[in-house]
Every structure is written in C-alpha cells, then in structure tokens.
Amino acid sequence: xxxxxxxxxxxxxxxxxxxxxxxxxxxxxxxxxxxxxxxxxxxxxxxxxxxxxxxxxxxxxxxxxxxxxxxxxxxxxxxxxxxxxxxxxxxxxxxxxxxxxxxxxxxxxxxxxxxxxxxxxxxxxxxxxxxxxxxxxxxxxxxxxxxxxxxxxxxxxxxxxxxxxxxxxxxxxxxxxxxxxxxxxxxxxxxxxxxxxxxxxxxxxxxxxxxxxxxxxxxxxxxxxxxxxxxxxxxxxxxxxxxxxxxxxxxxxxxxxxxxxxxxxxxxxxxxxxxxxxxxxxxxxxxxxxxxxxxxxxxxxxxxxxxxxxxxxxxxxxxxxxxxxxxxxxxxxxxxxxxxxxxxxxxxxxxxxxxxxxxxxxxxxxxxxxxxxxxxxxxxxxxxxxxxxxxxxxxxxxxxxxxxxxxxxxxxxxxxxxxxxxxxxxxxxxxxxxxxxxxxxxxxxxxxxxxxxxxxxxxxxxxxxxxxxxxxxxxxxxxxxxxxxxxxxxxxxxxxxxxxxxxxxxxxxxxxxxxxxxxxxxxxxxxxxxx
Numbered sequence: 241x242x243x244x245x246x247x248x249x250x251x252x253x254x255x256x257x258x259x260x261x262x263x264x265x266x267x268x269x270x271x272x273x274x275x276x277x278x279x280x281x282x283x284x285x286x287x288x289x290x291x292x293x294x295x296x297x298x299x300x301x302x303x304x305x306x307x308x309x310x311x312x313x314x315x316x317x318x319x320x321x322x323x324x325x326x327x328x329x330x331x332x333x334x335x336x337x338x339x340x341x342x343x344x345x346x347x348x349x350x351x352x353x354x355x356x357x358x359x360x361x362x363x364x365x366x367x368x369x370x371x372x373x374x375x376x377x378x379x380x381x382x383x384x385x386x387x388x389x390x391x392x393x394x395x396x397x398x399x400x401x402x403x404x405x406x407x408x409x410x411x412x413x414x415x416x417x418x419x420x421x422x423x424x425x426x427x428x429x430x431x432x433x434x435x436x437x438x439x440x441x442x443x444x445x446x447x448x449x450x451x452x453x454x455x456x457x458x459x460x461x462x463x464x465x466x467x468x469x470x471x472x473x474x475x476x477x478x479x480x481x482x483x484x485x486x487x488x489x490x491x492x493x494x495x496x497x498x499x500x501x502x503x504x505x506x507x508x509x510x511x512x513x514x515x516x517x518x519x520x521x522x523x524x525x526x527x528x529x530x531x532x533x534x535x536x537x538x539x540x541x542x543x544x545x546x547x548x549x550x551x552x553x554x555x556x557x558x559x560x561x562x563x564x565x566x567x568x569x570x571x572x573x574x575x576x577x578x579x580x581x582x583x584x585x586x587x588x589x590x591x592x593x594x595x596x597x598x599x600x601x602x603x604x605x606x607x608x609x610x611x612x613x614x615x616x617x618x619x620x621x622x623x624x625x626x627x628x629x630x631x632x633x634x635x636x637x638x639x640x641x642x643x644x645x646x647x648x649x650x651x652x653x654x655x656x657x658x659x660x661x662x663x664x665x666x667x668x669x670x671x672x673x674x675x676x677x678x679x680x681x682x683x684x685x686x687x688x689x690x691x692x693x694x695x696x697x698x699x700x701x702x703x704x705x706x707x708x709x710x711x712x713x714x715x716x717x718x719x720x721x722x723x724x725x726x727x728x729x730x731x732x733x734x735x736x737x738x739x740x741x742x743x744x745x746x747x748x749x750x751x752x753x754x755x756x757x758x759x760x761x762x763x764x765x766x767x768x769x770x771x
Contacts, residue, residue: 243561243597247528250599251513252322252556254339256364257349258357262379266349266496267323273316273506311554311601313584319510322601338612338660340366341624342538342556344599345373345513347505348399348489349496352378352385352412356398364399371486373514376403377505382430382495384413388467392475392491401489402482404475407504409493410456410464417456419493420447420464421504422471423478427455430500484514516599519558521615521622526558528598533560533568536624537614540606540659551655552583552603553610560618562596571615571622579604611737612660631764632663632676635705635743636683641697652694656686657736665708665733665741674733674743675700676708704745708733709762711740724757 257263312323324339340346346367350356367374378391386394392403406423409416418429447468453461482488490508494501516528526534539554555562562568567576583603584593596602604610615622640649653673657664662677677683683700690696711732713721725732731743742762744750754762 243531244529246320246597247599248515249318250320250322250516250597251345251510252324252343252516252599252601253345253347253509253513254324254343255347255349256340256360256367258351258354258359261349261351261354261357261360262496263349266347266377266379266502267312269496269499269502270321270323270506271312271314272499273314273503311603313601316506317510320600321510322599324601337363337366338538340370340372341536342554342601343372344515344517345375347509348374348376350376350378350391350395352380352391352493353383355386355391355394361398364401368400368486373484373486374401374489375483375505375509375513376401376489376491377496377501378491378493379496381409381412381419381493381501382416382498388412388493389470395489395491402476402487403489403491404478405471405493406478406490406508407492407494407501408464408468408471410460415460416495417460419501419504420468422468423490423508424504426504427452428501428504429455430495430498478512480512483512516558516597519624521624523622526622526624528559530559531561532618532620533562533566533616534558534618534620534622534624535562535602535616537610537612540610540612551606551608551658553606553614555602555604555616557596557598557600557602558624559598562600562602564592564594568616569619570609571617572611573609577609577616581605608655608658611658631708632678633707634678634680634683635674635676635703635708636700637703638673638675639699639701641699645696648694649690649696649698652690652696653686656689662686663708664736665743668732668734669730674703674705676705703743705743706746707744707750707764708735709742709744709750709764710735711742712761712763714759714761718759720757720759724753724760728753 255263255267314321324343340363348360348364348367350360364374376395378388385391388405388409392405395401395403407419407421409419411417416430418427420427447461447465452464455461456464476482476488478490479488483490490512492501492505492508494505496502518525518527520526521534535555535557537553537555541552541554562582564582565578565580567578569575570577581592582596583605584591584596584600593602613624615624638653640646642649653664653675656662662675662682665674665676666672667674675683675686677686687698687700690698711724713724715721728742731745733741733743735741742753744753744762750762753760
C-alpha cells in the first residue's frame with residue numbers, strides 16, 4: 241500500500257444548489273457509474289427512491305426535499321470518490337456551510353429554466369471566500385429553459401465566477417438533440433429513454449465534417465458550429481492551475497434525470513479535481529501528505545438507525561492513516577480514544593473499515609463525547625478552524641408538553657443540539673430554554689424527532705429576538721462590562737458551550753449597545769470554540 245498513491249486516488253467533493261435544481265438526482269446518477277448507492281442518514285428524493293432507509297426523515301419523504309447531508313462513496317476508474325450531498329433548503333444552510341469545511345472541491349448545480357437562484361448565490365459566496373475549486377453543472381436541458389449563453393452570463397454576473405464551457409448543448413427542451421463535449425471532442429446524442437443506462441459518445445474531433453449534418457440535421461449542425469466557435473472566442477480556455485486556485489470554473493450541460501451529460505462531467509471531474517488538500521488549523525497548516533493522523537468532526541447525526549438509538553460523528557481525515565483500534569487524542573477532552581468499529585459509507589452498505597486515508601469520511605459511533613469541530617490527532621494539540629455557528633434568525637421558547645417525560649425531552653434536546661440542528665440558549669434570569677434556528681422548518685423537524693425518537697413532546701412560544709450576539713468583553717472585571725450585564729440582565733443567556741449570549745430585540749438595540757459599551761464586543765457567529 242502506497243500512502244501517497246492512496247491520497248492521489250481520492251476526490252472528496254460537495255454538491256450544492258438551490259432546492260429542486262436536481263442535486264439529489266445528480267448524486268444518484270453519479271452513483272450509478274460507480275455501481276454504488278449507499279445512504280448514510282440521508283434521504284434521497286422521494287421521486288427516485290420509494291422510501292428512505294432512516295425513518296426519522298419522514299418529513300423529507302412528505303416534502304421531497306433533503307434536510308440532512310449524506311455521505312456517499314464509490315470507486316470509478318480506480319479513483320475513490322467521496323460525495324457529500326447537501327440540503328439545498330435554506331432552513332438547513334448551516335449543515336451545508338459546515339459540510340463545505342470538509343470538501344476539497346464543489347459541483348454547483350443550476351436549473352436551466354430558473355438560472356441562478358438565491359440559495360446558490362449564498363453557497364457559492366462561501367466557496368469563493370474559501371477559494372474552493374468549483375465546477376458548474378447546468379441541469380434539466382430536456383426541458384425548455386434559458387439560452388445557454390444567457391445562462392453563462394448569469395453565472396458570471398450573479399455568482400462572480402469566470403466560466404469556461406467544457407461542453408455545449410445542441411438545442412434545448414423540445415428540440416434538445418444532445419451535447420458536444422468540447423473537453424473530449426465528442427458528440428453525445430440524446431435519446432430520452434436512457435434513464436438507467438449509460439450512453440456512449442461518438443468521437444467527433446472536427447465539427448466541419450459534413451457527417452455532422454447527417455447526424456443532427458443541417459440547421460442544428462450550423463448552429464452548433466457557430467456556437468462552439470463563439471465559445472472559443474469569448475471564453476478563456478481551461479487552465480488547471482486557475483481552476484484549482486478557484487479563479488476559473490468549468491461548465492458542463494446535461495440532464496441528470498435522463499442520465500445525460502453526467503458521464504462527461506464525472507470523467508472530466510476525476511481528471512481535473514484536486515486530491516485532498518492541506519487544511520488550516522489555528523496552530524499551523526496541516527498538509528494531507530503528513531504521516532501522522534489528524535481529522536475533525538464536521539457533522540453529528542443522531543439515531544441513524546432508529547432501532548439502536550445510535551449517534552454517528554462524521555470525521556474528515558485531513559492527514560495520516562486512520563486505523564481501527566488505534567488510540568487517538570481527542571484534543572478538547574484531552575483523552576485518548578479508540579474506535580473498534582469505524583464505518584465507511586461504501587457501495588451498497590455501511591461497512592467497518594480497518595484503514596482510512598486523507599479525504600475519506602469516517603463515521604464513528606459516539607456516546608456523546610464529540611461536538612462539531614472536535615479534532616483528533618496522534619498527540620499534537622491542534623484545532624481546525626472555520627466551522628461556524630451562525631446567529632439564528634428565529635427564536636422560540638421551548639416548553640415541555642408532558643411533565644412525566646422531562647428527562648427524555650432534555651436528553652433529546654441535548655443530542656439534537658449537538659448535531660447542530662439548531663442552537664439552545666438558556667436564559668440567565670430564569671433558566672428558560674430558547675431554541676434558535678436559521679429557518680422555521682427546523683422547529684417541525686425538532687418537534688417530530690423529539691416525539692418519534694425520544695418519546696417527548698414539546699410546544700413552542702414565540703419570542704421577540706432579532707439576533708443572538710456572542711459577547712466578548714475586553715476585560716471581564718471592568719465596570720463597563722458589569723454595567724452591561726446589570727442593564728441587559730433580562731436578555732442574557734448561555735449557549736450550549738457556556739458562552740455568554742446577548743439576545744437583542746432589534747438592530748437598533750445592537751447599535752445602541754455597541755455605542756454605549758465600546759469595550760464589549762458583539763459577534764454574530766461563534767466559531768465552535770474548544771472550551
């Protein structure tokens with residue numbers, strides 16, 4: 241086993257988009273090529289699968305949306321591919337933002353009819369901030385949609401990207417004939433009935449060849465020649481270094497539902513996408529080729545198997561080899577831990593693995609020791625950065641609806657908050673619990689899961705809070721901070737990590753507080769601190 245070769249073989253990426261752009265469908269089709277469909281607490285779109293493997297996501301089945309990130313892996317052309325399929329729904333954006341800390345590159349899915357949508361803009365901004373290499377897939381070409389050049393302009397203007405088309409559509413919707421693959425100089429004809437099979441392309445390195453007119457008709461052939469020529473004049477040619485630096489984004493066209501254009505995307509992707517990259521820790525930059533193990537928890541999922549009440553912590557391996565039954569340092573706890581049954585999500589099933597390499601995602605059974613952002617090492621004190629907890633936008637008191645089940649309610653809340661589904665604040669004044677979420681849909685998910693997984697019932701009561709601000713005094717002993725605490729006592733709470741939080745009722749209040757108490761800093765995100 242060659243350690244460096246194993247790293248080179250791996251591609252770990254996320255798929256992001258606005259809900260309904262076809263992200264889950266694309267994931268399913270990518271798995272078709274690897275001959276693997278494996279679910280890890282994720283629920284596939286109800287149009288494709290009759291039902292999900294995890295019952296807790298009944299809500300997903302009813303609504304046909306994904307609300308949890310799934311981890312999937314398969315082998316394709318001797319490359320080990322790890323996909324993190326993310327929820328598109330804005331109420332679950334936090335899960336997606338965290339997932340982006342664990343990927344080396346991203347595929348952005350755009351709906352041909354709707355173009356660039358708000359949620360896509362937000363997610364791409366995060367990728368741009370972190371210079372993550374992005375590849376764009378324009379989906380649903382078998383439906384009527386926007387003109388290809390208009391779409392490319394929209395992607396450039398709205399998302400601030402520099403694009404280079406690697407394939408180009410021949411017609412669209414009703415008269416969609418196929419795709420010309422600029423990258424491989426191949427023609428792919430669309431038949432519309434190959435949803436489950438894989439179609440082969442026709443080699444076509446010279447578009448001037450009159451044979452093209454025979455195959456797709458004179459008008460379509462003429463249009464294609466003109467458009468491909470225009471592409472070569474207007475857009476930069478693909479440059480690998482620029483792409484890897486996040487400065488150039490290749491674009492592919494296709495229809496995931498009809499399994500069309502997906503192979504081209506995958507073939508180019510495994511060739512150009514980066515293998516596992518170095519990652520910044522607070523102390524130093526960790527290179528993926530280092531021999532000593534480092535990894536971090538980017539997601540926790542409770543009750544993946546409803547019969548066993550188990551929690552899985554998802555760990556992204558950054559460097560070294562993760563070995564089963566080897567002791568590793570849990571940096572925040574300062575304790576050594578061993579794992580007898582680490583899971584990899586592979587092919588058709590979840591299986592126990594003996595070794596995992598940088599880029600891999602390992603699922604570890606957790607009894608409550610892990611929090612999001614925790615680091616594992618072989619002894620070094622390291623903390624990986626950049627796993628944020630955003631200020632929620634919705635706040636509600638949570639009340640126990642069944643006094644006999646208060647123990648179950650608190651246990652349930654505790655575990656669900658560890659997953660990062662929402663945030664729990666406890667008011668200093670009276671100890672009442674407040675749940676803060678990024679989107680209103682999360683309240684339904686919490687209520688449903690508390691009842692079905694923990695046997696506890698809760699009700700909510702609205703609370704007028706504009707934003708949660710994490711409080712950082714310059715000096716905890718000075719009079720200004722004491723005065724702040726006295727005056728704002730009713731609005732102060734602790735988060736789950738015990739950090740002080742000010743629940744401000746309006747933007748005006750925040751402004752006034754900042755000018756009145758200049759030495760008390762207010763933050764709108766809390767990087768998960770290890771305290």
